[in-house]
Amino acid sequence: MYFIQFHSGKAHSLYSTTCFYLLKRLHGESDCSQALRRKLVSMMDTYTHGASFSMEREEATKCATKFKKGLKDNLFTILTLIGVVIGFGIGFGVGTIHPSETVVTWIAMPGKIYIRLLQLTILPVIASNIIVVMGKIDPRENGKMGLAALLFILGFDIISGAIGVIVAVLIKPGLSTSISVNVTVEEPGPDDAPVSTSDVFADLLLLVSTLTKFYAMLL
Numbered sequence: 001m002y003f004i005q006f007h008s009g010k011a012h013s014l015y016s017t018t019c020f021y022l023l024k025r026l027h028g029e030s031d032c033s034q035a036l037r038r039k040l041v042s043m044m045d046t047y048t049h050g051a052s053f054s055m056e057r058e059e060a061t062k063c064a065t066k067f068k069k070g071l072k073d074n075l076f077t078i079l080t081l082i083g084v085v086i087g088f089g090i091g092f093g094v095g096t097i098h099p100s101e102t103v104v105t106w107i108a109m110p111g112k113i114y115i116r117l118l119q120l121t122i123l124p125v126i127a128s129n130i131i132v133v134m135g136k137i138d139p140r141e142n143g144k145m146g147l148a149a150l151l152f153i154l155g156f157d158i159i160s161g162a163i164g165v166i167v168a169v170l171i172k173p174g175l176s177t178s179i180s181v182n183v184t185v186e187e188p189g190p191d192d193a194p195v196s197t198s199d200v201f202a203d204l205l206l207l208v209s210t211l212t213k214f215y216a217m218l219l
Contacts, residue, residue, distance in 0.1 A: 087111075105202050112206060 071078070094107060137145070 109202060109205060116206075 090107070094104075099107075
């Protein structure tokens with residue numbers, strides 16, 4: 001018994017022709033026409049070529065899907081690495097041309113604001129996570145955990161303070177050194193550069209980001 005299975009749109013015609021050829025062979029008609037054989041061979045070649053092309057296309061589609069999924073899952077890491085490389089390139093490139101302090105201030109401004117924004121988001125995120133976790137914990141377990149955390153913090157503070165006092169008493173830092181400080185105040189001369197408008201705006205942006213950070217800490 002012969003079982004033939006195909007996975008293409010041309011399977012029905014190929015299957016019928018193959019069955020007809022096999023039936024003639026089974027009935028003892030060995031003198032099957034050459035035209036039928038050529039037709040069968042041609043259809044087999046066409047089907048094999050189409051199947052191999054379909055398999056290659058399916059394999060390429062799977063590889064592209066895996067690549068897109070990996071790129072999507074690691075997009076933040078890839079963008080971070082690209083940003084680091086661009087930052088190093090800009091830093092070395094700007095350093096070779098020896099820019100003025102004003103140019104350096106404005107180039108460093110986005111990085112400073114970004115760092116301050118990160119500092120701004122740390123406390124709200126931590127506070128919200130603590131509130132969410134405390135809301136999900138049973139009050140009895142919450143009280144035990146809070147008491148254990150409080151005792152842990154107080155104990156380590158007491159131990160670290162005691163170690164600092166003991167080390168300071170034993171070593172007595174600064175006792176064997178004598179420092180004489182001479183402070184001289186110079187009047188600003190005519191060569192001192194006045195404050196420019198760009199410096200004022202840069203300080204204003206940094207001040208706004210600092211005040212925003214302290215406001216978030218107070219909340």
